[in-house]
Amino acid sequence: xxxxNFKIVLYTLGMLLLFNGxxxxxxxxxxxxxxxxxxxxLTLSFIVTIFLGLIIMFSTQNHDKNIxxxxxxxxxxxxxxxxxxxxxxxxFFTKMIPEFSNAFFETMSGYTTTGASIxxxxxxxxxxxxxxxxxxxxxxxxxxxVLTVAILPLFGIGGMQxxxxxxxxxxxxxxxxxxxxxxKRLWLIYFVYTLAETILLKLAGxxxxxxxxxxxxxxxxxxxxxxxxxxxxxxxxxxxxxxIIVFMFLAGTNFVMSYFAFKLDFKKIWKNEEFRxxxxxxxxxxxxxxxxxxxxxxxxxxxxMHPLVYGALESSIRHSLFQVLAVVTTTGFVTSDFTLWTPxxxxxxxxxxxxxxxxxxxxxxxxxxxxxxxxxxxxxxxxRVLHPNAILPVRYKGKSVDQKIVFTIQGFFILYxxxxxxxxxxxxxxGLDFETAIGGAASSLGNVGPAFGKxxxxxxxxxxxxxxxxxxxxxxxxxxxxxxxxxxxFSPYFWRNR
Amino acid sequence: xxxxNFKIVLYTLGMLLLFNGxxxxxxxxxxxxxxxxxxxxLTLSFIVTIFLGLIIMFSTQNHDKNIxxxxxxxxxxxxxxxxxxxxxxxxFFTKMIPEFSNAFFETMSGYTTTGASIxxxxxxxxxxxxxxxxxxxxxxxxxxxVLTVAILPLFGIGGMQxxxxxxxxxxxxxxxxxxxxxxKRLWLIYFVYTLAETILLKLAGxxxxxxxxxxxxxxxxxxxxxxxxxxxxxxxxxxxxxxIIVFMFLAGTNFVMSYFAFKLDFKKIWKNEEFRxxxxxxxxxxxxxxxxxxxxxxxxxxxxMHPLVYGALESSIRHSLFQVLAVVTTTGFVTSDFTLWTPxxxxxxxxxxxxxxxxxxxxxxxxxxxxxxxxxxxxxxxxRVLHPNAILPVRYKGKSVDQKIVFTIQGFFILYxxxxxxxxxxxxxxGLDFETAIGGAASSLGNVGPAFGKxxxxxxxxxxxxxxxxxxxxxxxxxxxxxxxxxxxFSPYFWRNR
Ligand SMILES: [K+]
Ligand SMILES: [K+]
Numbered sequence: 004x005x006x007x008n009f010k011i012v013l014y015t016l017g018m019l020l021l022f023n024g025x026x027x028x029x030x031x032x033x034x035x036x037x038x039x040x041x042x043x044x045l046t047l048s049f050i051v052t053i054f055l056g057l058i059i060m061f062s063t064q065n066h067d068k069n070i071x072x073x074x075x076x077x078x079x080x081x082x083x084x085x086x087x088x089x090x091x092x093x094x095f096f097t098k099m100i101p102e103f104s105n106a107f108f109e110t111m112s113g114y115t116t117t118g119a120s121i122x123x124x125x126x127x128x129x130x131x132x133x134x135x136x137x138x139x140x141x142x143x144x145x146x147x148x149v150l151t152v153a154i155l156p157l158f159g160i161g162g163m164q165x166x167x168x169x170x171x172x173x174x175x176x177x178x179x180x181x182x183x184x185x186x187k188r189l190w191l192i193y194f195v196y197t198l199a200e201t202i203l204l205k206l207a208g209x210x211x212x213x214x215x216x217x218x219x220x221x222x223x224x225x226x227x228x229x230x231x232x233x234x235x236x237x238x239x240x241x242x243x244x245x246x247i248i249v250f251m252f253l254a255g256t257n258f259v260m261s262y263f264a265f266k267l268d269f270k271k272i273w274k275n276e277e278f279r280x281x282x283x284x285x286x287x288x289x290x291x292x293x294x295x296x297x298x299x300x301x302x303x304x305x306x307x308m309h310p311l312v313y314g315a316l317e318s319s320i321r322h323s324l325f326q327v328l329a330v331v332t333t334t335g336f337v338t339s340d341f342t343l344w345t346p347x348x349x350x351x352x353x354x355x356x357x358x359x360x361x362x363x364x365x366x367x368x369x370x371x372x373x374x375x376x377x378x379x380x381x382x383x384x385x386x387r388v389l390h391p392n393a394i395l396p397v398r399y400k401g402k403s404v405d406q407k408i409v410f411t412i413q414g415f416f417i418l419y420x421x422x423x424x425x426x427x428x429x430x431x432x433x434g435l436d437f438e439t440a441i442g443g444a445a446s447s448l449g450n451v452g453p454a455f456g457k458x459x460x461x462x463x464x465x466x467x468x469x470x471x472x473x474x475x476x477x478x479x480x481x482x483x484x485x486x487x488x489x490x491x492x493f494s495p496y497f498w499r500n501r
Numbered sequence: 502x503x504x505x506n507f508k509i510v511l512y513t514l515g516m517l518l519l520f521n522g523x524x525x526x527x528x529x530x531x532x533x534x535x536x537x538x539x540x541x542x543l544t545l546s547f548i549v550t551i552f553l554g555l556i557i558m559f560s561t562q563n564h565d566k567n568i569x570x571x572x573x574x575x576x577x578x579x580x581x582x583x584x585x586x587x588x589x590x591x592x593f594f595t596k597m598i599p600e601f602s603n604a605f606f607e608t609m610s611g612y613t614t615t616g617a618s619i620x621x622x623x624x625x626x627x628x629x630x631x632x633x634x635x636x637x638x639x640x641x642x643x644x645x646x647v648l649t650v651a652i653l654p655l656f657g658i659g660g661m662q663x664x665x666x667x668x669x670x671x672x673x674x675x676x677x678x679x680x681x682x683x684x685k686r687l688w689l690i691y692f693v694y695t696l697a698e699t700i701l702l703k704l705a706g707x708x709x710x711x712x713x714x715x716x717x718x719x720x721x722x723x724x725x726x727x728x729x730x731x732x733x734x735x736x737x738x739x740x741x742x743x744x745i746i747v748f749m750f751l752a753g754t755n756f757v758m759s760y761f762a763f764k765l766d767f768k769k770i771w772k773n774e775e776f777r778x779x780x781x782x783x784x785x786x787x788x789x790x791x792x793x794x795x796x797x798x799x800x801x802x803x804x805x806m807h808p809l810v811y812g813a814l815e816s817s818i819r820h821s822l823f824q825v826l827a828v829v830t831t832t833g834f835v836t837s838d839f840t841l842w843t844p845x846x847x848x849x850x851x852x853x854x855x856x857x858x859x860x861x862x863x864x865x866x867x868x869x870x871x872x873x874x875x876x877x878x879x880x881x882x883x884x885r886v887l888h889p890n891a892i893l894p895v896r897y898k899g900k901s902v903d904q905k906i907v908f909t910i911q912g913f914f915i916l917y918x919x920x921x922x923x924x925x926x927x928x929x930x931x932g933l934d935f936e937t938a939i940g941g942a943a944s945s946l947g948n949v950g951p952a953f954g955k956x957x958x959x960x961x962x963x964x965x966x967x968x969x970x971x972x973x974x975x976x977x978x979x980x981x982x983x984x985x986x987x988x989x990x991f992s993p994y995f996w997r998n999r
Contacts, residue, residue: 350929384912385992413911414882431848437936494883
């Protein structure tokens, strides 16, 4: 290592802009197809983005091919920021979201698959704009797949080496092709799932446009909807909600499991410890929630309508399953305001904001595997206290886990807790009350979307101050990129020439 | 090791009861002196406690002298529980607190130096009962000193080996006398401080009775007061509050620092890293708070009266310093309702609930030294990510800290976070709202006393359900005994014969 190879960083960022620009063709087609009057403005967004990308690439064409860790961190963090900045063009040029803080919040919430919104009337937006909004989720989800499969394990960050037994070891030469191969396969699964969900939603009675958008939002665990009421708009269509339930579950599962499923290798799925626990958590928490919603909650006081299509029991089970999955997988869709069910469920859901889905999925949060390792290590710690000299490693998937990995996972968890507390304190400084500040920080950091208090599932983030919006955007980025990737750039040590 | 030596455990618990009983002589004298009609009932408490202690000791007289770690854990945890159970006699027999859950809460809150109360009218209680209440704090504080100086470092729990550069290494034979010696010296400091504070408070205008009680409550970082309004009763006597400020600071400082101070070795105090940071945190947070209270908060809307004895600036500084110290040292005295100052300060104080004072003091919470090690390790973690093969230990007090110790401190922090979340979820299940449940769990676990929402500094814990009171008592014990000591007893591994 010596100085940072900025040229290759910029060159890669330029390529990302071309990629982002290419996706803008879709809203252009949509605007043309639906006869919306913003085709020209969207085309301008496309041209400016592509042009910027080309300028950056041309001016850094003669770059050195050397790339190391530090360049990787810069590419990832700046990549997300560049995507968010250029992703604002469709909102800006069409004047649909004219203020910087609002547009930046909306794109960052998109690319980080958070799904929190500042739009007060979503349904008043042109379809092309809504499609672009959903696409920012989907692009972000693709980024997350490549990040968790290819980049984080190489960095050795936050114990993400563990996410996949199939992940390549440090075999240097054979590494790169194999990683690219894995990423491509998972992208294919991502694409096929999106297509499948679109078709199924259409068959269940959704319009094509809504079906496409919700499929893009589900697989990326994003959560943007085309309706002001989110999925509660379809509270009279249980089938639509069950389809979303299934795909939220798939989106929160390690995509490698889906790969095994396609190869009909179900034994391998069942043998996966994280999968079993993820399933157990979802089923367990949904059951507790369903029992409480059925016996204690009064859905008729919820501002959202809850027609009892198949009776009260089915309704309780469906909304519980839906909201538990929406929060655990960090999708954030809404069919019911879980903050109004019972006081206990409010806190339980607050706790679930920290669970997260499986590693190797598009979900955010702390992730099940990290909790598993920490819990296992916790039990071992008691034994270690009683036998200070015994060597008692944590076992995961039948192997002992290197102490170093446990150590970085502990570090991740502590940094997550610290980011949450500082996040909440800063939000409170903008004047938010206790519940709103704490919920808003947890939701932004975990990329969930809805939160608590004045940011509840039936509210949105438009009431935040400009600074509050930028701060939440920062928390989203921080959480989405697994903390270290972003924070390391703020370390003076990072910038020292070595 | 083979089976647990229960006899010696019981024998030691019996001795503790004698000790507890002996302290009951003081309220008996008080009752006699103040001509209260409960002298007989208090004497009965004394007799029953002593009698129980003697029975236990006689029946386990022929115990084996072998004592190891597991016996130690049992003695500590059961010790606190036995003290709390027999400490209820004065409340029971005098019928001053007749219900089990209330009396148990009050004694556990006493011995754990938490200071949360279920009494709605403190001033209506006989003086002898109030003295007993304050004494439970003081006895608890003595327990904590011996725990942190003598027992925890031996156990190697939660990284408490670090608390004191003077702490004895594992030199087996020389160990015991030296530890007993240190404990005795620190008890002497504790006693001298209590005496000094009593005299100073009396000189500043407090009555003798109130002075004694508040001195007992301050040095133990307990927080029980003899007034319904706590220290806000003396809001027109700044001098009294400044004296309490000084002694809260001393109580939250490692008592070994005071030992150095008595030997006029100030250089050693200044060289102590934890002390410097503790001072920095107190000064820093007080300054932030004072600025905000002065410019933003409106003390006239606070239900507590705030006469401006020396003007608004002095009042802001005094109340800020007082409340920051009350929370950071986990004393929990109240001169102003900090939950009503500004939304930002509400969250900041919530964050301070997790800071804690210095190790080797009577304060609760996570403690400054643990935060220091975690923060230092966090910075090193960034370097480690950039240089995976370099050995980069955490340095504390000029020495590298064993990775194992950092590991157990991380484990402690995670267990603390988990206990807090489960604590809050269970409290919410008893029907508490978000803010109250979260605040109540943080306050109980950190042994602070006042909390948020319906458990704010001007409320008390009497509104909790019976189960809620027992649960909070459990959290107090858990936090006070540094988690592991209590939880290890629930581990099946602990009970296995080896
Ligand atoms: K989301
Ligand atoms: K206290």
